[in-house]
Amino acid sequence: MKNLNNEWVSKQKALREYISNYGMYREENEHSSCGVGLVVSIDAIPSRQVVEYGIAALKAVWHRGAVDADGKTGDGAGIHIQIPVPFFYDQIRRTGHEPKMNELIAVGMVFLPRTDFSAQETCRTIVESEILKMGYSIYGWRQVPVNVSCLGEKANSTRPEIEQILISNSKGADEETFERELYVIRRRIEKQTINTRDLYLASLSCRSIIYKGMMLAEQVAEFYPDLLDDRFQSTFVLYHQRYSTNTFPEWWLAQPFRMLAHNGEINTIKGNLNWMKSHEIRMAGASFGDFAEDIKPIVPSGSSDSAALDAVFEMMVRAGRNVPMAKTMMVPESWSKLTVEMPKKWQNMYAYCNSVMEPWDGPAALAMTDGRWVAAGLDRSGLRPMRYVVTADNLLIAGSEAGMVSVEEAKVIEKGALGPGQMIAVDLTRAILLHDKDLKDELSSSLPFGDWAKKITDLEKVKIGNEFEYFTGDELRRRQISAGYSNEDLEIILSPMAESGKEAIASMGDDTPSAVLSKQYRPLSHYFRQNFSQVTNPPIDSLRENRVMSLKTRFGNLKNVLDQDGSQTEILVLDSPFIGNAKFSKMVEIFGEDVTTIDCTFDLNFKEISLAKALERIKVDSEDAIRSGAGHIVLTDKMQNSDKVPIPMILATSAVHSWLTKRGLRTFCSINVQSAECIDPHYFAVLIGCGATTINPYLAQDSIADRIKRNLLTGTLTEHIKCYQEAIDQGLLKIMAKMGISVVSSYRGGLNFEAVGLSRSMVAEYFPGMQSRISGIGISGIQRQVLEIHKKGWDIKQDVLPIGGFYKSRKSGEKHAWEAKSMHMLQVACQKASFDIWKKYSKNVLSNSPIHLRDLLDIKSLRDPISVDEVESITAIRKRFVTPGMSLGALSPEAHKTLNIAMNRIGAKSDSGEGGEDPQHFYPDPNGDNPSAKIKQVASGRFGVTAEYLNQCEELEIKVAQGAKPGEGGQLPGMKVTELIARLRYSTKGVTLISPPPHHDIYSIEDLAQLIYDLKQVNPVCKVTVKLVAASGVGTIAAGVAKAKADIILISGHNGGTGASPATSIKYAGLPWEMGLTEAHQVLSMNNLRDRITLRTDGGLRTGRDIVIAAMMGAEEFGIGTAALIAMGCIMVRQCQSNTCPVGVCTQDENLREKFSGSADKVVNLITFYAQEVREILAGIGAYSLNEVVGRVDLLHQVSRGAAHLDDLDLNPMLIMVDGAKELKLDRLRSRTEVDETLDYQVIHDAERFFENGEKIQLSYSVRNTNRTIGARISSHVVKIFGMQNKLQPDQLTLMLTGSAGQSLGAFLVPGIKIQLNGEANDYVGKGLSGGLISVRPSIESTLIAQNNTIIGNTVLYGATSGKLFASGRAGERFAVRNSGANVVVEGCGTNGCEYMTGGVAVILGEIGANFGAGMTGGMAYLYDPDQVAERQVNSESVMVCNVSVDYWETQLKSLIIEHADETNSMKATNILENWDTEKFSFLQICPKEMLGHLPFPIYVDDAKARVKIN
């Protein structure tokens, strides 16, 4: 083992600190995700068996973790068990003491500094003195034996000294008290060591102990030989395997934490932590008494989101709530929109929880224990799997995967999967197992929640008069102008919202300057970039999965979160933070004396006009108001006039919110904002993110009123405000959903933004916690702008508003990078193959005022200039270019093919985009051109992603996010779905297709690793690219992606194009690629991962200079999207969404496609010009090749610091060079990173005769959950040998499997292969199924009733295009999501079944979960529903429900059930078939409404017996 010493550790730490302080990396962006589980004895008898199961389970989740570059350092793993008292008694005896058997013993697991002995001693002293101070006695310390040989070098070098301290309850306190005081002791110790992690207590308890560290999961017991000791017995074990983006081994971050182990993310962490700071102040649990101050701050700084969740959870439990109640309070299930399904008692309980605390929201599978309760639970969306079994010998085994613990099938009495928001728990004191319903019934009856819920005042039920306006005519216009409104804002943004309740849709990218570089007035909201989730947590579909989303806004005096009484519910609630004028005045009336209104303007006539002073005043005013008893604050800029200038309300709100938080007063009041500027959902989101409780957009409302007056809108103001609110609500939900946040109260105050171009010191003062890495405009600059715009409104006579130009170019408006002149020059250059004209074009682009951050940089020389001939050739440079993913569907077939041909001609690559590719492209054109894209995209819709498609490329790109709309899904409207597109996407002509926001097989980083694994299986040679969008934290994500064995990472800038997306998404989400790329390059370099992957970037690369700068920032390859479209004739009409592209580039309309004038030559010319210009620049700086300058940020320097009124604009964080990065050897042509072999390797060997001669073969294997992705590699071979449309028999190659199969069973399985599994399977069964057959049945020994038990996991048949699946048992969540052609029979499924389905037939012979058929636009589903309960679970927005009454459909249904019975021996199917004549009436048929016109037969006959129901 290479010996990494202390020096390495301190150097690493220093490097991290340096990059974090000066570079683009921020420690807070680290993510982790994991495998998690528990084993518990229901009868509460400790046993060795339980511990051994735990150890075994850890050995079966290794694939959910990641290994560092050294091949041995894991991301951490651990195990949480009961204290084996006899073992420790023996230890005490060995030290010569006699254990006091009448006193409880407590054990602390302590990490001490290893090499610094004096520090070690200091730490020991701290621990001992705190224990003694509390009155307990100490037996002594025990050095925990460890076996370091299994550690990786990095883990070993950071390894702490691990010791246990043994404590006796000499005070004789009862167990609860002892445990609580141990908690206080631990908190006191932690407070003393607040700035160091050198002393860390993994556990300190009289009940349980945690063994954890930075090893691979399977080595926990090897590292800690204690665990192998027979005396180690326990009634429960919680275990955890971590997968982290962090590559610096931090021992303390290994899980489990003190009470819980968590798999997933907490998306709302920022908001939660901010609110905790406020809650903390008022927290005074009776339980802690005098210790209350000792436990604060609850969340130690530097905690990961899981650690923070654990800390708060622990505090809630220590304060007297039991484990299930603490979970219910912190991670509640969604309830407000499920009133039909949920018992009233539960609703009351949740209403109570909602009024006490903001949910900790995010994908979360939790395993929890306080030593008394052992529980597993899921979050409201249920995105993480949690499978469980209950055995005959009274064990509950639950975990991320089925089969992690091998249990004899015959002993299993129940198998299940937790649904969203559900829990399962064992109460060890009562020795009983409680299922979700029992638990919640018990919890909801335990306290008078009903009485408390009655105290909640629902403002929506208060009668409000008609909406009205405040200002009209000239006064209105002045205010509009001084609020920065333009004609464009009113016509393009506001008008559609008021008219139809929808946000405006736009297209192409954002080519305007960042707000900080603009010469125009830009509202403060423009400096805020929305955060979004990618890879480490999934965004939510706020439209199709609206049921989990909530804008419920509570306000009033928030009380002590530790109390459990009715005072906490004396609050007001609203359905949305949006408040119209009438509602606002009513609300203020209700507040009565309780409200204080604060004027947020400053007077021009005072000698010292100053924004900073005004902010000071409103801070003081609001504090005074609260101190004198106000419960509500109104911040308003309405009092502006010709002398009074409004403060930007974002600034005012955040100043007040952060000030009150700091003073501990925020929970005493609500902050209600009246803002003139606020017009679009983004502005609302920023205000709420800054802490606003409600918002009254009075001027937007007045503007709508004005339109009504001018007869531009029919109807009343009340109606249109309703529409406007609807649009804002939906927009807010979308912005929250992007982050994976579903509840507004957890979004509020979270500042889920990154500031681009705001002064760092201003952000630190007024927006604490938000990142602003490049600094920029400060208070004085903002003041200047505000004064200027105020003057325009109030001093000058204007008949009309400014025209605008922010969304669409206007001469007097915002600058756009693509102008008529530059586009024309580029087109002429490409058409005439004139490099001279290109140079003119390039010069023209350069002469623009700065638009991008890179425009402020200049390039330094490497050496003296050399001759251009000495630089590497054009041919070599051209190969680095890529045309990024633009789907056939967005582009016309002509444009799409032209790009492919052009890029193939020069050995570069084009990207197919989402939506498949015409199989005819897989053969060369008659003239020799290759029309097949070298990169095939795998996006969230998985349209046309078949085994064949996946094998026709050099590279597979997983599109995690898209620059123009990161965190959002897409939609191809029916009018664009032509015959061709429908064929390629396996759908129906004219029927809308939806791409979901997340990949439903990527909810976390280990899922991405799994998908990469799948893709590398199905294509044995291709590289895998992961496309990310620049955002703060993209570097850490890139590190995780690199560890997931991706080969290429694409960092897209926010300004990339799109065929259609909400206007505000194009404008306000994501960052410039400069920021994302430099961050990724820095973090990858820092972690020694940079040379493992190739970095690529795209988003507005317009000239050779842009390419060279991108290379210096770390990119090796470059995507050219918009410029390529322009070369083909695009002229930025920006109407892609309307299918009327006048030049035939972006339309499916046949007549318009005829106008297409692009050619491969033009595109080749374009790329050649880029390359030639790159050569010239390289020659100028004396570089011989691009490789020589890749990553050389030291060759860039900032030459402009932006406009004079900025505080500073400091790009240096982007220009930080990680030590050693200069010497990096990057090779973009190296072969791909290989992944482990699967069972298929064996199959290929065993089935030699099948592959050679096509002989029929049947093979048999036993499998475990570690056998993943079975069938993908053999499918690849079948495609190559026999083709995908082959003539093989369906079972020509049959695999008989027994056991628990790992994830992705039968992924991309093609015709000719059949997999029959006896046992059960995990998530992603039949992912991308391409014609093969999968059947799953319980093992022969199983005594279970198949239909009641879960047999296959979540997200089954995701993106399947054809084939069949039969499973005799229930499927998990998101069954058959985005299925577009497979036929399937299962016996029940979880929530969100058949979501986004576009083809195929699904038959479900058992109960379904909620939200069935959401966004389903094709295919057919049949539900067996004898009890008539299924219909209310169906989301009827896009589907209709009826009985099966037409013979054609009956035949379809029946024949599938017959096949199911044949394949699986299903009892249920057999029973139904035996009584078919009566049972057939128990079926419901679910048909997408859009399909009604496209069916071969009518869906129902007009017959009374058919009991037709149409929603």
Place this chain on the structure above:
Amino acid sequence: MSKEQMLKFTDIKLNQPEKRATTARSSDFKEIYLSDSLKKTRNQASRCSQCGVPYCQSHCPLHNNIPDWLMLTTHGRLKEAYDLSQQTNAFPEICGRICPQDRLCEGNCVIEQSGHGTVTIGSIEKYITDTAWNEGWINTISPIKECPEEVAIIGAGPGGLAAAATLRKNGIQVTIFDKYDRPGGLLTYGIPSFKLEKEIVQRRVQHLKESGVKFNMNCNVGCDIEFKDITEKYHATIIAIGVYKARSFENLAGERSNVVRALDYLTASNRKGFGDEVPEFDTGNLNAYGKKIVVIGGGDTAMDCVRTAIRQGASSVKCFYRRDKSNMPGSQREVQNAEEEGVKFVWLTSPKGFKSDDNLTKGIEVTKMRLGLVDNTGRQLSEEIDGTMYVEKADLFIKALGFDPEDIQNLWNCPEMEFTRWGTIKTNFRTHLTNIKNVYAIGDITRGASLVVWAIRDGQEAANQIVKNLHSKNDIAAE
């Protein structure tokens, strides 16, 4: 009010305003285009593609917000459309009539470029503003407050008038000096009525008068008043006198009195339209009635001449131009109108000399040309073809060869003023300031003969610059 959708170019075909029948229109001086109906105007406006990069605006010298007022027009919001269009253009109804849209907005319209046929921007602009006049939406200019500063404008042409309008909006006092009897410059005397009826121009003049602009007509600077007296008296002066010196043939002998200058010819015709006494016309010297007419030149002035001649009752009208149709500077649309009305164009033909007797020129000697290499402006050079000379006989020869600036350095006695080598006044292209303090120059006198729309732009820009300068002076004074 209905909400018609835009982007209708895929369904609705281009439909330019109807022209009157050639027989009817070639016998009077009324406008040749019939007014469109509201319905048709809205319909045609709805064809606009509402581009992200509006090429129409990029190629409009005034950067009119065309897509925006097209959208408003489609939705029937004509008042707002007018407000918007007058914001960038002092005289939209004039530009709507006389701009060569086929070379500017309409010619660069994206849907025209991609083969769908342009949006009828010009006629919609005209419709909007005509409606505004008819509906009484156009009120006299009333600034928030009147300022004491006074500005002199020399020249009552489009540039001067546009500058006057902008200055008045800002409350500044304006006096215009012009050597003619009627304001309007070329709008009044240069452009024939069938393109721009004189009531349209006079309505604007009247509007400006009512808005407080003082007109000092029949005042020839350098004769009736000294240039220095103006600049000394006023806070700022704008020179907007245009270019009036007609170009002539070099080394072409034999011109007699029936070889006339285009502007003389057009002015005479326009004056007759006003009912003035015009001796040269009455003597027949500038009247084409019953004569064979030859016009030399290929610009818009030549087009005006040939079509005026037709209307005066010429027995035949021929136009000679040395390049071909696609290389001529004039509007293609005008060529088409002229051809419809019976004008014969003789392309690639260049005059070499006149055949004259003592009193009259009888014929013009011409030679055929061919197009050669492209020069650096992108236009093909023309060269003579040997041995193709012939003589074209006619009764009246009109020279429409373009205009050069007059020698105002001497005429106005201002030796300190800087000029370009083409004789135009040298100005800063952004501020329009000349080298003399507080003296601005705009329009043709700075650009050489150009379009009305450029003059309007210059006028507005210079006026805004003056306002800015005066304001900044005031700000300094107040501090």
